[in-house]
Amino acid sequence: VQLVESGGGVVQPGRSLRLSCAASGFTFSTYVMHWVRQAPGKGLEWVAVIWYDGSNKYYADSVKGRFTISRDNSKNTLYLQTNSLRAEDTAMYYCAREKSIVGALDYWGQGTLVTVSS
Amino acid sequence: DIQMTQSPSTLSASVGDRVTITCRASQSISSWLAWYQQKPGKAPKLLIYKASSLESGVPSRFSGSGSGTEFTLTISSLQPDDFATYYCLHYNSYPWTFGQGTKVEIK
Numbered sequence: 001v002q003l004v005e006s007g008g009g010v011v012q013p014g015r016s017l018r019l020s021c022a023a024s025g026f027t028f029s030t031y032v033m034h035w036v037r038q039a040p041g042k043g044l045e046w047v048a049v050i051w052y053d054g055s056n057k058y059y060a061d062s063v064k065g066r067f068t069i070s071r072d073n074s075k076n077t078l079y080l081q082t083n084s085l086r087a088e089d090t091a092m093y094y095c096a097r098e099k100s101i102v103g104a105l106d107y108w109g110q111g112t113l114v115t116v117s118s
Numbered sequence: 119d120i121q122m123t124q125s126p127s128t129l130s131a132s133v134g135d136r137v138t139i140t141c142r143a144s145q146s147i148s149s150w151l152a153w154y155q156q157k158p159g160k161a162p163k164l165l166i167y168k169a170s171s172l173e174s175g176v177p178s179r180f181s182g183s184g185s186g187t188e189f190t191l192t193i194s195s196l197q198p199d200d201f202a203t204y205y206c207l208h209y210n211s212y213p214w215t216f217g218q219g220t221k222v223e224i225k
Binding site: 034036043044045046049058059060061094099102103104105106108109110111 | 156162215216
């Protein structure tokens with residue numbers, strides 16, 4: 001199992017970034033996928049989830065209306081579109097796979113860093 | 119939303135010590151709780167899921183217990199590789215929330 005995030009970088013407040021997570025080593029289309037973030041020196045914050053077929057999506061209140069989670073099962077890729085970025089969105093963003101049946105997040109990527117600064 | 123209160127925030131211990139970390143949920147989450155270990159610059163690693171089930175490959179010195187609103191992670195004999203930050207995660211309902219973390223330091 002491998003999850004590789006990309007798309008992070010330095011961006012000005014109010015701008016957008018699209019993060020990607022390329023999955024391999026498992027049948028991507030059968031797993032629920034999540035994004036989790038961690039601000040520098042801070043704890044973990046759950047961000048969003050998308051069901052295996054994209055039929056359901058849920059978000060943390062802190063990103064609702066600004067971030068959109070999506071997936072392309074034909075490309076084994078998870079996305080996070082981040083709009084109207086704020087300084088407080090500065091964080092390492094991790095994608096993670098949800099463990100089948102029993103839940104929790106069993107595999108994580110190495111993360112991609114988003115820095116929101118003018 | 120369900121809030122997770124984790125304690126202590128920092129713990130100083132020696133190799134061989136028995137260590138206990140607690141998480142309290144603001145309402146019942148049944149057994150939908152996981153524990154993670156995170157080392158600096160690394161992604162979190164799953165240790166325990168469904169409150170007390172040991173993830174494959176995780177040493178048996180790690181154990182979890184509890185249900186409802188009170189949960190504990192116990193390390194029976196602390197090893198040098200265990201100095202890290204530990205987080206609980208509830209996954210009873212959305213939004214999922216993590217505890218604030220417990221940093222286990224060398225005494």
